[in-house]
Amino acid sequence: MKLSQRSGTIAQSEIRSMTRACNALGGINMAQGVCDLEIPSEVINGAKTAMDKGINIYTPTEGLPRLRKAIADKMERFYNLKIIPEQVLVSDGATGAFYTACLTLLNPLDEVILFEPYYGYHRSTLLSVGAVPTYVRLESPQWRLEMGVLESVITPKTRAMVLCNPANPSGKVFSREELEEIGAFAERHDLIVFSDEMYEHFLYDDAVHVTALSIPSLKNRCVVLSGFSKVFSITGWRLGYAITATEVIEAMAQYNDLIYVCAPAPLQIGAAVGLEELGDEYYIELARIHQIKRDLFCDALREAGLNPSIPRGAYYVMSDVSDIMGTDDFEKAMMILEKTGVASVPGRAFYHDDAGKNMVRFCYSKPLDILKEAAERIRKLR
Ligand SMILES: Cc1ncc(COP(=O)(O)O)c(C=O)c1O
Incomplete structure (x- = not known):
């Protein structure tokens, strides 16, 4: 069947293909943003x-x-x-x-x-x-x-x-x-x-x-x-x-x-x-835990030379992958995945042109033990 013109314009292909590649490798998926805390x-x-x-x-x-x-x-x-x-x-x-x-x-x-x-x-x-x-x-x-x-x-x-x-x-x-x-x-x-x-x-x-x-x-x-x-x-x-x-x-x-x-x-x-x-302590704890996770993962990115731009809110971090081998953001994200088993989203998912070609996004809302493992692996990029 012929699809509408509209249907072609809204693909979320990058996140999906990174998730597929990550699953195939049994890697740590930091591409998708799924808040991992327990439900109150x-x-x-x-x-x-x-x-x-x-x-x-x-x-x-x-x-x-x-x-x-x-x-x-x-x-x-x-x-x-x-x-x-x-x-x-x-x-x-x-x-x-x-x-x-x-x-x-x-x-x-x-x-x-x-x-x-x-x-x-x-x-x-x-x-x-x-x-x-x-x-x-x-x-x-x-x-x-x-x-x-x-x-x-x-x-x-x-x-x-x-x-x-x-x-x-x-x-x-x-x-x-x-x-x-x-x-x-x-x-x-x-x-x-x-x-x-x-x-x-x-x-x-x-x-x-x-x-x-x-x-x-x-x-x-x-x-x-x-x-x-x-x-x-x-x-x-x-x-x-x-x-x-x-x-x-x-x-x-x-x-x-x-x-x-x-x-x-x-x-x-x-x-x-x-x-x-839920009292104020619930919301304070939510921010506190995520700040710990942000710091832990951003430290690893910095040590790996990925120059993270430190987020002040939400739970994603954009990183500079200029020094990673590959011709564009997709190849670079794949290279990181192959070398470390950590999946990210190629920068193109966030720009209408090629401005994201030296960027990837990681989501750090992961269980702490998995995040620590991901940070260790990212450090090895150095
Ligand atoms: C900025 C932003 N808005 C909305 C959503 C989705 O919200 P909901 O699950 O309520 O549809 C997300 C999920 O990643 C998001 O990052």
Whole structure:
């Protein structure tokens, strides 16, 4: 059968082929981002109890009122923001929430600014709704935002921009000042800002998460996306959400209903219980453990001469592989895999051109013993 033109544009081929090659070698897969921590018992038991109590049928497409309220309360607890539950849409992961948001807010051929290196799903989602990504490159190791570059990509067709904060893959955490500059820019050009804050609790050193919703100039023009996949280690539960203006949520709900109907009913209760019952120590420990893992793995990369750009958030690290043999990022990633048994993602997965040809990304959210083994192997590259 002949595939649609659309279907060819959204392949995640690099991550998949590295995973295949890694499995064939019995290697350590640091290509894929799967949070490895244990699921909090509150979350598991909350879902189990909900199943036993018969919460197994469709929920309102916007999500169960209890979870929408728990998400609104969470925004007050962590960011001192007053959100009403009607501003929240629960969807099938942040992935579903972003797709629904794009279907609701973008027209075909609208231009949308993406920061490079980008998270591949952001680009693919834009392409799948017929939007046209335009690119603003942030350079390692600081990933500093140059407002002049941002201004230079604006055209009459620019309709939105996508932020990933903390960023996958760079680990950049946007400061309040940067977000205020972005807010002023968005206001000047009347842009929507999609802000993917999936890694909001994965912060290191003195990094602080500033949600787009707390920036006055962004408050009424942003859609914040986040979810439970990473924070509760439940990537397979498919639970995420969007927070934005109630009238946008109402429109998004139509697409959410069409595509997903609703997020899994008992699992929504599990997430709500997690939000309600887990204390601050849970979130502090999450960041602490990941900082240990970051340091352990970045030390090994540095010793191996791979010049990591130290992430301040999320759990990925971009490394410079200029000195590794191979003509491009794919060959270099394969060379690392063959020599060490550690799989990474070739840099091309995060750039629309060949700017990633001397980069690879590692995901360090691995069990500590496996990470130590991976670090030992990487050191041997020296
Ligand atoms: C930046 C970012 N957003 C969203 C997701 C996916 O979230 P979900 O599992 O809620 O769809 C990921 C997963 O890797 C991610 O890195």
